[in-house]
Amino acid sequence: xxATTGADITALTGTPSTTPTTxxxxxxxxALWRRTPRExxxxxxxxxxxxxxxxxxxxxxxxxxxLLAVVVGIVVVVASLYLARGFGAxxxxxLRWAGQPAVTPPRWDVPxxxxxxxxxxxxPLVNGHYWLYLLHGMVVNFVLGLVSWTVTVSWLSVxxxxxxxxxxxxxxxxTNGVWLHEVILDWMLPGNTxxxxxxxxxxxxQLGLGLIFLLTLPFIxxxxxxxxxxxxxxxxxxxxxxxxxxxxxxxxxxxGAAVAAEDQSLRRLERDIHDxxxxxxxxxxxxxxxxxxxxxxDPDAARALIVEAREQAHDTLExxxxxxxxxxxxxLQDRGLLAGLESLAARSTIPVQLELQVERALRLPSEIExxxxxxxxxxxxxxxxxSRATSIRLHLxxxxxxxxxxxxxxxxxxxxxxxxxxxxVIDDGIGGARLIDAHGLQGLDERMRGLxxxxxxxxxxxxxxxxxxxxxLPAARPTRAVxxx
Numbered sequence: 001x002x003a004t005t006g007a008d009i010t011a012l013t014g015t016p017s018t019t020p021t022t023x024x025x026x027x028x029x030x031a032l033w034r035r036t037p038r039e040x041x042x043x044x045x046x047x048x049x050x051x052x053x054x055x056x057x058x059x060x061x062x063x064x065x066x067l068l069a070v071v072v073g074i075v076v077v078v079a080s081l082y083l084a085r086g087f088g089a090x091x092x093x094x095l096r097w098a099g100q101p102a103v104t105p106p107r108w109d110v111p112x113x114x115x116x117x118x119x120x121x122x123x124p125l126v127n128g129h130y131w132l133y134l135l136h137g138m139v140v141n142f143v144l145g146l147v148s149w150t151v152t153v154s155w156l157s158v159x160x161x162x163x164x165x166x167x168x169x170x171x172x173x174x175t176n177g178v179w180l181h182e183v184i185l186d187w188m189l190p191g192n193t194x195x196x197x198x199x200x201x202x203x204x205x206q207l208g209l210g211l212i213f214l215l216t217l218p219f220i221x222x223x224x225x226x227x228x229x230x231x232x233x234x235x236x237x238x239x240x241x242x243x244x245x246x247x248x249x250x251x252x253x254x255x256g257a258a259v260a261a262e263d264q265s266l267r268r269l270e271r272d273i274h275d276x277x278x279x280x281x282x283x284x285x286x287x288x289x290x291x292x293x294x295x296x297x298d299p300d301a302a303r304a305l306i307v308e309a310r311e312q313a314h315d316t317l318e319x320x321x322x323x324x325x326x327x328x329x330x331x332l333q334d335r336g337l338l339a340g341l342e343s344l345a346a347r348s349t350i351p352v353q354l355e356l357q358v359e360r361a362l363r364l365p366s367e368i369e370x371x372x373x374x375x376x377x378x379x380x381x382x383x384x385x386x387s388r389a390t391s392i393r394l395h396l397x398x399x400x401x402x403x404x405x406x407x408x409x410x411x412x413x414x415x416x417x418x419x420x421x422x423x424x425v426i427d428d429g430i431g432g433a434r435l436i437d438a439h440g441l442q443g444l445d446e447r448m449r450g451l452x453x454x455x456x457x458x459x460x461x462x463x464x465x466x467x468x469x470x471x472x473l474p475a476a477r478p479t480r481a482v483x484x485x
Contacts (some may be wrong), residue, residue: 039224057080057084215348339357348384349384350392380392380425
């Protein structure tokens with residue numbers, strides 16, 4: 001067996017590398033300094049952004065309010081809400097660029113409801129997120145941006161001006177003013193008679209003051225950037241109640257998918273028993289009845305029928321064993337998922353290259369191992385029947401989804417920070433695989449949704465075909481991913 005890198009799978013399937021991420025820690029002083037340039041630029045650009053947002057939003061919104069007596073006023077108010085949504089999206093992008101964690105935006109369109117003109121026109125009026133975005137753009141972000149911009153500019157001015165005072169201070173024409181270093185000395189040492197050159201004393205004082213302000217600049221910029229992040233997360237992000245509603249909906253869908261998948265499995269088992277062992281047992285019964293009738297008159301013919309019946313019983317037993325393996329494969333129970341996948345690869349009629357990037361001793365919950373085994377078996381069988389492939393790659397790895405991210409839009413909200421089992425079957429066949437009702441891939445998709453997983457299908461015409469099963473694992477399971485060869 002050979003192990004591939006995460007870049008290889010990324011190039012083939014478009015999925016991210018399976019390299020685990022490390023636990024996030026509080027950034028040190030050096031890390032704060034590395035973020036400072038972007039945070040300074042973010043804060044300096046905040047004033048023009050919030051001024052433009054306030055000007056545009058207040059103009060459009062209050063114009064619409066003034067025209068509410070006519071129908072066009074409602075349209076203008078709705079337009080201001082859409083503009084507020086746009087300014088909020090810009091703020092989220094700016095915060096992400098400044099190094100802050102991504103804020104999950106609200107789900108603007110209700111799943112399953114058609115997009116109509118009336119809904120697009122009146123929907124924002126009853127959606128609380130639009131009004132929060134408007135409040136953020138017109139009031140909160142403006143006040144916060146004005147304060148943060150003022151403090152940042154003042155801090156930079158004192159810091160940069162202080163360390164460069166030795167150069168530009170000598171060009172000041174007013175030499176009879178108040179020297180700050182003398183004021184500080186008189187305050188600290190009342191009645192002192194120290195004679196210090198005014199320019200030298202002021203330069204040293206300004207240098208020390210500038211160094212203090214510059215050394216503390218990362219704390220100031222980081223604090224104000226996080227303050228903007230806090231306001232954005234509270235006003236521009238999705239609500240926890242919405243996440244819980246989606247969780248309930250997903251659980252209901254998963255339960256329905258699991259019931260449907262189980263029903264389909266039972267029907268397939270019933271069909272397989274009817275078409276296989278049941279027909280053989282009927283034939284066996286008929287052969288034994290014929291042998292019984294001929295036992296007294298034609299012993300040789302009866303013996304031949306008994307031999308044939310014994311063969312029928314042997315074949316029936318083998319087929320029943322195969323069906324029982326389809327329910328709970330013994331190798332899966334005894335030796336685990338990796339041994340089961342190796343067994344499937346050995347029985348495949350097409351050469352299979354195994355890429356098992358997990359620990360050999362890894363054991364997962366039985367329902368996950370069983371589902372992964374069945375998915376691999378079904379995909380290998382489909383490839384052998386339909387793909388016309390000459391080689392297959394079977395890739396298995398663990399992938400840690402970092403906090404605030406996800407493998408795709410459908411799973412990132414509810415499984416961030418969890419570990420996923422990724423199983424890919426990639427062949428070099430003719431492609432064209434699709435998720436179609438009443439077909440094998442649709443059954444696999446229902447099985448994955450029953451486990452709150454995802455089935456990825458990438459099969460352009462002409463190939464290659466890459467089909468992946470992604471299953472979230474319970475939190476208290478092994479997560480290290482190593483190459484096994």
